[in-house]
Amino acid sequence: MSSQEDEQTSSSPNSTKENIIDHVDSFVADMTSLCLNEPYSDVEFLVEDQRLPAHRLVLATRSEYFRAMLYGGMCESKQREVQLEVPPEAFKAILRYLYSGTLNISTLGEEGIIDVLDLAHLYGLQNVETGLVKYLQQNLDVSNVCMILDIARRSNLNQRTEDCLTFMDVNGPDIVKHETFGKLSKVSLEELLARGSFWAPEIDIFRAVCKWRDNNPSEDIKTVAALVRLPLMSVRQLLHVVRPSGMFETEQIFDAIDQVDTGNDLPHRAVVLPAENVAFGESLARRFEFSPSCEILELRNLFVINCIEFLYQRCGMVHADVSCNHTHWDRVGSTQCEAGRKFNFKKRPVRYIRFVKPHLDTVVFNVRATYSE
Incomplete structure (x- = not known):
């Protein structure tokens, strides 16, 4: 190819970014300005005492949930006004995301994050859900880890689930005493108690399971109780705390007492921290x-x-x-x-x-x- 041909090729209209008109920022700004504004809106969401205008086409394009609601033959597809039982501020945050593609997590607060997470899951916004769980994961705390574990499990976020469980292993004594422990799903609770690396005094684990039972009266407690390791408690605790609860048969308690007395083959729980000096x-x-x-x-x-x-x-x-x-x-x-x-x-x-x-x-x-x- 001649040098003249090379010059013609390099100056081709498709060869450089200078020849592309790029107004993406202004386009996003225009789309964002439509959020919660009346002009061109064709649907209104009634959330508590608020009327929130929106545009069917935008919502249906951005979410399969709204596509089914607004264009799928449901009663809402024929209504101008749609009643929703959702937290208003969380719903507005979701609307802003659908119109702009951005969500400022730092403005939500912890309770707001939870509300938005629930709506993101409901509306099938996987990217929002994953991003929020990742944010919470980076700020794991005794007060939020139980909730994050349930969300991560529900969303099949395996690495996030394991991160939560590892955090709970190390902070077991505080976890079982926190009020959020009683709100764990049964599946998450059983997975946690089955871990040999989840450690807390077994009497504290037992008391936490009792509180969980009180918070979840409709759940079958037997499979959860089976994960409490009775031989790890003292004889006094077994006779004066466990036995009056009625959660275990007398024979189970006496078998545990025999095992406590011998001290052999006790089903200990213990935290695993590879290479870390645990005497410092x-x-x-x-x-x-x-x-x-x-x-x-x-x-x-x-x-x-x-x-x-x-x-x-x-x-x-x-x-x-x-x-x-x-x-x-x-x-x-x-x-x-x-x-x-x-x-x-x-x-x-x-x-x-x-x-x-x-x-x-x-x-x-x-x-x-x-x-x-």
Whole structure:
């Protein structure tokens, strides 16, 4: 091809953006200006005490739900006025999205986000629903995680669901005491309680299940109750809290008491945080001396670990023990080396770590308790 032909090709009307008239911004602005305005409107939504004008063509183009309502032969397709039982502000936010393609989440507030989420699901606005759930996910809190979990499950957002469950694993003691726990769907509740990594004191889990039962009287409680791990409670709790509830048969309670007494094969729950030191920072509840020759670390939760590393001063024997309940202890290592030691053992749930020091002036410090695959 000659240089002249090259020049002609490069200057072709379709070859550069300079030859495209682009007024997308003004087009969007014009469309947005139609929202909630009377000119050219051909339908009015009656929401509580408000009359909200709209345009059938716009709504039907943007939402299959409104297409079916306004053009699908339903009674609303022949009416100028359509009565809706929806939150007014949330509905107006949905209308603004349908006209403009944008939704300013920061202006909604938490309750407003929930209302808009419900409407987005109702109207089949998957992009809005996904975006709102993602926003909430980035701002997960004890007060909203139960609600977000239900929404994520309902919308088949598998990664969002798993993120919620992981957050609940780590914050179990606060989750079960929050009022929103009683509003969980039965499916979400059963999935959560079945997780071995969801930890809270079992008596608190039981009390939360009782409140859930009171909030959901029409639901069958048996499948939920079956997920409460009775042997993880004390004998006193089983006799004086669980038994009077009537949720379990007497035989079930006595079987649990037998298992508590032996301490064998208890169905422990424990949080799994791979590679994270759970004997430090927020994961460590307290550090105390049980006796002059014994130092104990209490972890904030029951954690799965398979490695303990520590440094100590004073040459002498140091034994490392672990326990779930401060009653039954297992020795995971002993050392007479100076300075420090690392013990690897089979993964197990641990709440307490005990260092037994025959030499009373031995000082243990810089403890790391971790789990790795």
